[in-house]
Amino acid sequence: MKSIDIALKDMLQSFRSLFAVMFMFVIPILMTGMFSLMFGGSGNDEEGFVLPTTKVILVNQDEGSFAGMPGEVSQNPEYDASSIGQLLTMALTSEGLTGIMDVSMMDSSADARFAVDNQEAGVAIIIPKNLTTSFLAPLGTVAVEVYQDPTLSIGPAIIKGIVSQLLDNFSASKITLAVTLEQIENSGQMIDEAQIQAVVAQYLATIQPEGQSQGSESANPYLDIRAPKTDQNSSDQTINPVAMIMAGMSIFYVYLTGASGTQTILKEEEDGTLPRLFSTPTPTATILRGKFLSVTLTIIVQITVLLVFGELVFKIHWGDLLSVALLSIAITLSSAAFGIFLVSFMKSTRQAGIMIGGVVTILGMAGMMPIFTLGMPNPPAFISIISHLAPQGWAAEGLQVTMSGGVLSDVWTNILALLVWAVALFGIGVYRVNKRYK
Amino acid sequence: MSNRIAIQTNNLHKDFGEVYAVRGVNIEIQSGEIFSLLGPNGAGKTTVISMISGLLKPNQGDATILGHSITHEPLAAKAALGVVPQEIAIYEDLSARENLMFWGKMYGLRGAHLKQRVAEILETIGLADRQKGRVEKFSGGMKRRLNIGIALLHEPEVVIMDEPTVGIDPQSRRKILDSVMELNKQGMTVFYTTHYMEEAQELSDHIAIMDHGEIIASGTHAELVKIVGELDRIELNINTESDRVMETWKNTPGVEKITAENGQLHLLVNDSNLVLPQLFEKAAQVGSRITSVEIQEPNLETVFLHLTGRALRD
Numbered sequence: 001m002k003s004i005d006i007a008l009k010d011m012l013q014s015f016r017s018l019f020a021v022m023f024m025f026v027i028p029i030l031m032t033g034m035f036s037l038m039f040g041g042s043g044n045d046e047e048g049f050v051l052p053t054t055k056v057i058l059v060n061q062d063e064g065s066f067a068g069m070p071g072e073v074s075q076n077p078e079y080d081a082s083s084i085g086q087l088l089t090m091a092l093t094s095e096g097l098t099g100i101m102d103v104s105m106m107d108s109s110a111d112a113r114f115a116v117d118n119q120e121a122g123v124a125i126i127i128p129k130n131l132t133t134s135f136l137a138p139l140g141t142v143a144v145e146v147y148q149d150p151t152l153s154i155g156p157a158i159i160k161g162i163v164s165q166l167l168d169n170f171s172a173s174k175i176t177l178a179v180t181l182e183q184i185e186n187s188g189q190m191i192d193e194a195q196i197q198a199v200v201a202q203y204l205a206t207i208q209p210e211g212q213s214q215g216s217e218s219a220n221p222y223l224d225i226r227a228p229k230t231d232q233n234s235s236d237q238t239i240n241p242v243a244m245i246m247a248g249m250s251i252f253y254v255y256l257t258g259a260s261g262t263q264t265i266l267k268e269e270e271d272g273t274l275p276r277l278f279s280t281p282t283p284t285a286t287i288l289r290g291k292f293l294s295v296t297l298t299i300i301v302q303i304t305v306l307l308v309f310g311e312l313v314f315k316i317h318w319g320d321l322l323s324v325a326l327l328s329i330a331i332t333l334s335s336a337a338f339g340i341f342l343v344s345f346m347k348s349t350r351q352a353g354i355m356i357g358g359v360v361t362i363l364g365m366a367g368m369m370p371i372f373t374l375g376m377p378n379p380p381a382f383i384s385i386i387s388h389l390a391p392q393g394w395a396a397e398g399l400q401v402t403m404s405g406g407v408l409s410d411v412w413t414n415i416l417a418l419l420v421w422a423v424a425l426f427g428i429g430v431y432r433v434n435k436r437y438k
Numbered sequence: 439m440s441n442r443i444a445i446q447t448n449n450l451h452k453d454f455g456e457v458y459a460v461r462g463v464n465i466e467i468q469s470g471e472i473f474s475l476l477g478p479n480g481a482g483k484t485t486v487i488s489m490i491s492g493l494l495k496p497n498q499g500d501a502t503i504l505g506h507s508i509t510h511e512p513l514a515a516k517a518a519l520g521v522v523p524q525e526i527a528i529y530e531d532l533s534a535r536e537n538l539m540f541w542g543k544m545y546g547l548r549g550a551h552l553k554q555r556v557a558e559i560l561e562t563i564g565l566a567d568r569q570k571g572r573v574e575k576f577s578g579g580m581k582r583r584l585n586i587g588i589a590l591l592h593e594p595e596v597v598i599m600d601e602p603t604v605g606i607d608p609q610s611r612r613k614i615l616d617s618v619m620e621l622n623k624q625g626m627t628v629f630y631t632t633h634y635m636e637e638a639q640e641l642s643d644h645i646a647i648m649d650h651g652e653i654i655a656s657g658t659h660a661e662l663v664k665i666v667g668e669l670d671r672i673e674l675n676i677n678t679e680s681d682r683v684m685e686t687w688k689n690t691p692g693v694e695k696i697t698a699e700n701g702q703l704h705l706l707v708n709d710s711n712l713v714l715p716q717l718f719e720k721a722a723q724v725g726s727r728i729t730s731v732e733i734q735e736p737n738l739e740t741v742f743l744h745l746t747g748r749a750l751r752d
Binding site for chain 1: 488492513516517519521525526527528529530531532540541543544545546588
């Protein structure tokens with residue numbers, strides 16, 4: 001009973017401390033929130049990785065026309081674009097890109113730039129009036145302007161990439177044309193303007209449907225990308241980065257709470273309340289049990305809040321409830337034992353403040369290495385070995401498995417490993433603390 | 439006062455490696471009395487109290503609280519004791535009431551009885567109207583009172599107070615001394631340590647004087663003063679360095695002891711009326727002049743000076 005009284009008193013003190021609450025709940029949630037904003041979405045597996053929608057102003061000043069050109073482009077009613085500017089406009093406003101960019105049209109390039117400067121839009125794409133004519137001229141050059149808000153990074157970069165890809169298609173035809181003309185001239189033959197335009201028209205006829213289908217998969221791509229097959233773990237990493245970051249943050253701060261929570265033993269010793277506790281008819285073992293219980297209960301509250309918050313706000317699906325619950329208990333026990341172990345080597349809160357921060361950071365980083373290398377295909381084996389040298393590594397891996405759809409049979413080794421860590425750390429810690437206070 | 443023994447120590451020893459803190463301390467405190475352990479800082483008073491209250495294990499010897507051995511029945515011994523530590527040992531981020539409720543539980547109080555005792559103590563220490571306020575916002579005197587109140591929650595028969603008046607204002611000090619006497623009137627045995635001679639003199643039925651880890655004298659105030667007999671204590675200031683004057687005065691008839699402290703000279707003399715003229719004369723012979731003189735009746739300070747050759751506040 002006295003253990004519970006000590007635990008409740010310690011918890012009351014912890015939750016009254018703004019500093020402790022910040023580190024237990026606010027910072028891990030804020031950090032995840034920041035990454036979530038950066039990656040532009042939640043951690044919902046089903047939604048996948050959501051790119052930010054960028055407001056784009058498109059100014060099509062292209063005055064050129066395919067009219068009068070021979071062949072399919074000018075004659076085929078299926079092709080409703082009358083210029084390259086219009087072709088670009090159609091591609092950029094196609095349905096496939098609506099999730100990435102929100103395009104509105106303007107007539108004046110100055111107005112478009114002004115809107116970007118006022119942060120009413122992220123990007124302005126200004127198609128010059130001589131785009132089609134320059135394109136059709138064998139040696140003509142022209143530039144499409146992408147004017148962006150310098151405070152944005154990801155959205156404009158994506159828009160630039162799309163515009164570049166579309167323009168590359170047109171550039172390719174010009175290169176083809178130049179090479180063709182050079183070859184014909186080298187062979188001593190003459191080619192007239194009509195024949196040149198026929199070649200261009202044929203190329204345009206080929207790329208126009210491709211441009212219109214931008215953003216969706218092409219049925220018959222000329223080029224296909226094949227990547228080397230990765231190993232099982234890598235191919236299973238379909239978890240959203242935000243979910244992994246939340247898991248990593250939660251684990252890091254849970255172990256920090258374990259270490260900081262048990263630090264109250266040192267603080268109470270310095271404040272004189274621990275000796276006073278020892279002067280009451282309360283056995284030393286009861287006092288230490290109360291301290292361990294308070295840290296354990298605090299971590300249970302912390303981990304529950306973080307998991308539920310992640311599920312509700314960041315839409316993270318942590319996985320099979322039973323597996324996550326047992327894993328959380330194992331994480332809780334190992335982090336509380338980790339705290340007792342660390343504190344048993346410390347002599348003062350001053351020393352503990354520095355040492356705990358350092359040790360938790362180093363072990364946290366070692367344990368989280370698989371998260372840091374999430375995007376790496378076939379990460380080196382030593383990463384897995386290093387991460388398993390810290391309890392944080394087993395915890396992170398366990399959550400990774402449950403988020404990938406793993407069940408109890410898939411995470412029982414992680415649970416067992418964490419419990420072994422807990423028993424070992426608790427045993428050493430309690431032995432040392434008992435020795436100090438007996 | 440009953441004849442029951444409240445605290446008894448038997449040859450208590452404590453050392454910290456090479457440094458000995460307490461050597462063979464024997465104390466017997468009767469139930470219902472105020473017993474003061476008087477000594478300068480570093481004499482070993484807190485070490486004795488720490489052993490009696492179970493915070494330190496003696497290297498040798500034992501102590502009993504109401505017959506319970508601190509080594510064999512530590513929980514029973516602790517249950518009979520209320521300890522007021524020298525440093526304020528309370529939770530600053532809890533309220534006065536929360537502190538009392540928690541410490542009451544640590545002493546085994548529960549339910550309605552606990553609430554009743556907390557309410558009574560809050561009244562006793564004068565914090566009833568501030569019971570919900572966080573202790574961190576309390577004045578030093580209020581914290582001291584709460585520090586004492588915690589030790590009284592479980593109505594112990596024996597209260598140990600380790601220098602409870604250190605570093606507080608005279609008004610709070612007066613309140614604490616009055617409350618000690620009030621507790622004693624209610625039947626509590628009080629074991630009080632101090633390095634203030636006046637407190638020991640005012641409060642105590644019995645006093646033990648401690649120095650360098652040993653009890654050098656004990657008894658009632660009257661018995662202790664008798665040790666120095668009819669000696670007078672004279673405090674003098676001179677206008678030159680003290681070494682030459684002390685050397686001259688040492689051999690003056692009637693001068694029993696002479697020490698210097700912070701430029702002031704302390705003498706124990708048989709009859710101050712006879713000795714003083716000689717002191718003036720001999721000082722003048724070596725070119726010194728006495729600038730102030732104070733003659734004191736024999737007291738505990740005199741006893742300590744007599745026994746150790748040093749002033750109590752050294």
